[in-house]
Amino acid sequence: MLDLALVSPVGGSALPFTVGQALRQGHVPAGSTLVSALPGFQAVIKNRWPDGSAKFAVLSGQADLSANTWRSIGLSVAAAPAATTPMSTAELKAAGVSASIQYGSFGTASWSAGDWDAPTQTWVSGPEMSSWKYRKAIGSDPHLSAWLEVRAYKGGRVEVLPWIENAQLKVSGPMAKSGTATFVLNGSQRFSQSLNLLSQQRAVLASGTTLTHWTGTDPQVTPRQSAAYLMDSRMVPTYRAKSASASPLFARLPSSYTPLSQAAYPDIMGSTGYHGSIGMLPEWDAAYLSSSGDPRAHRAVVISAYAAGRFGIHFRDETTQRPLKFSGHPNLVMTDTVGVTHVGSSSTGTYTPNVSGGAAPTFATSHHPSLGFMAYLLTGWNYFLEESQFLATANYLKQSSSTRQGSKGILESSAGTNTTRGAAWALRSLAQAARSRRMTTRCARNSSPAWARTSPTTMVATSRLRTTRSAWCSLTRTTRPAIRTPRRSGWKTSSPLPSAT
16 A cells, blocks of 8 residues: 655644655556645656556655654545646745855855756756755865755745765876865855765765755654555565564664764675675665664665765766766776775776775675665655666776676676676666666667666676566666576576566
């Protein structure tokens, strides 16, 4: 059953909220949308299943909530309404919103008035809430950039997610940058902390239990989506286990955020033995599902996705300001100086620049967790979608260009830098990034997203890797590729994947 509930420790009238909502194939057919009896509710469909039904939506609205009391928001399927005028950046100007990010002596990036008319990307466009992303360089530094993801609600409330990056793809001379990062919103300092931002890292400028910043009072709304429905959507695995409210699990989950902190990640990724980060989903993401949406697990999902910024896997193409396109960099391989283990070689000697000033915490494909995917499904922030894309492109960049066959992006466990499990986890991460993007045709050839364009003959090498037909189609958005499976005498190419049982 599709269900959404909201709670706030402070309560109030017309409290704004936005959540992500994965949808089961066929539940919201083409031409339909989600509606609610709640006044001022909107559903913006972000991508669709092959049959045209909605696959993921960003839901927004404003609700009257009593303090510490859950309120159920009824959702149903109805014909999509006639298009209405969406909120525009003029709302930010009319509200007099201003924001700035300073990073020590490197400089300051500021936004006010007409700056809001030039977003880097419009993410959500609707009559009740619209959101945009903004980017500016920090001073004259060629590597540092300041970013805002801004949600503007009807009535004037604004929510901001700010961060800084040291994450260019091919700009020469990357190095660690130290300074005090300060975020100011409407003239009020909201964050200030000394950071040492290593190359290929990014850091959200928030701390403690404040995970985003609001103009005015933070409504502190926490959503609870139906975990059973989310699993039924097949966007995440199904977990039979149930985590009771008193489970010791919650004591292990991060509850407070510090930029670039370890959170619940391992001391050294790749160390032997069990760790809660390893699995189709890491422990904190699985906890949300096994606990039926416990708010502590929701917070841990968001904090952990923020903390993923500590790893040196963020390579933003400075020509597009997006995660890189596979097709645009067929022979590029990352340098082995950013903290990623077992990096391959380029057949043309084309590498990202060596970094100085220290490497980010160890990242090992063979043990890496899912990053950003669950946080995106729950919140709808584009920041988390890009985190999953950065992860997928880092796994691409670390492989030898000849092994991955250039921009085909082949993941092979019999050669190169991947073990069998490394190829499996990289496939998982690539599938999650792809499943979050638009797909309107049934495994259509050449329909993959621009940032991850692959060949329709892409092959993945593995020994015991199985997936559903729908997940595989979502992975490459091409005709179903062949799979290489090992046997004693060598490798064989099998027929396309069978349907899941």
